[in-house]
Every structure is written in structure tokens, then in C-alpha cells.
Amino acid sequence: MTFRWREHEQAHAELREAALYLDGVREGWGQKFADAVEAAVESILESPHSWGLHGGKRRTPQVHSRGIAGFRYSIKYIVRGDEVVVIAYAHERRHPDYWAQRLSE
Numbered sequence: 380m381t382f383r384w385r386e387h388e389q390a391h392a393e394l395r396e397a398a399l400y401l402d403g404v405r406e407g408w409g410q411k412f413a414d415a416v417e418a419a420v421e422s423i424l425e426s427p428h429s430w431g432l433h434g435g436k437r438r439t440p441q442v443h444s445r446g447i448a449g450f451r452y453s454i455k456y457i458v459r460g461d462e463v464v465v466i467a468y469a470h471e472r473r474h475p476d477y478w479a480q481r482l483s484e
Contacts, residue, residue, distance in 0.1 A: 381461065382424050382458075382461055383463070384420065385464050385465070386464075387464065387466050387481050389478075390466060390467050390478075390481070391465075393468045393469075394468045397468060397470070401450075412447070412450055412452075416447055418448065419445050419446070419448070419454055422445065423456065423463060427458045428443075430443045430445040431443065431444055432444070433455055434475070440482060442466065443455070443458070444456075447468075452468055452471070453468075453469055453471065454467075454468055455468075455469055457482070466478050466481045466482060467481065
């Protein structure tokens with residue numbers, strides 16, 4: 380099955396902000412982050428159900444979490460039919476589940 384990729388509007392903004400922030404910390408890190416996100420996205424699209432559930436919790440909808448290699452971020456997403464919907468590009472130090480209200484949007 381081929382999966383489509385969609386991002387919640389706020390998740391897309393988080394991704395841009397994170398890349399800009401990281402590039403400000405150290406030149407080139409924004410691009411390295413973008414490359415790591417792209418690799419994570421490819422692995423999710425290949426097998427979206429193979430990544431763990433957020434916090435090991437079973438809820439409806441089931442929220443999967445895929446870490447971004449080399450960075451303290453993870454991609455929080457749900458699978459709806461043939462679509463992967465990104466809820467957040469979450470930094471691990473942010474309040475847990477801050478993005479949960481996005482599930483109803």
C-alpha cells in the first residue's frame with residue numbers, strides 16, 4: 380500500500396521553527412535536521428504501523444512516535460486509511476502531549 384503524507388498546520392510550523400532555531404544554534408544544523416526528518420518520513424511511509432505507540436499507550440486514534448536521528452525530536456503521527464497525518468514534530472523536553480488537542484482538529 381502506498382501512503383500519503385499530510386501535516387497538521389501547527390506541526391508544519393513547528394518543523395520550520397525547529398530548523399530555523401537549530402541553524403541559529405550552529406550553522407548547517409537546520410539542514411542536517413531537515414535531512415534527518417526526511418529520512419524519518421521515508422521510513423514511516425514504508426511501514427507506518429511498525430513504529431511504536433506514543434508512550435506505549437493505546438488510545439483512539441493510536442498515535443505513533445518516530446524519533447528523528449541525532450536530534451531530541453520525534454514525529455507524532457496517526458494513520459487514517461492510506462494517509463499518514465503528522466500531529467507534531469515534538470521536542471522531547473516540551474510538555475508531554477501538548478499536541479493532543481490537535482487530534483480532534
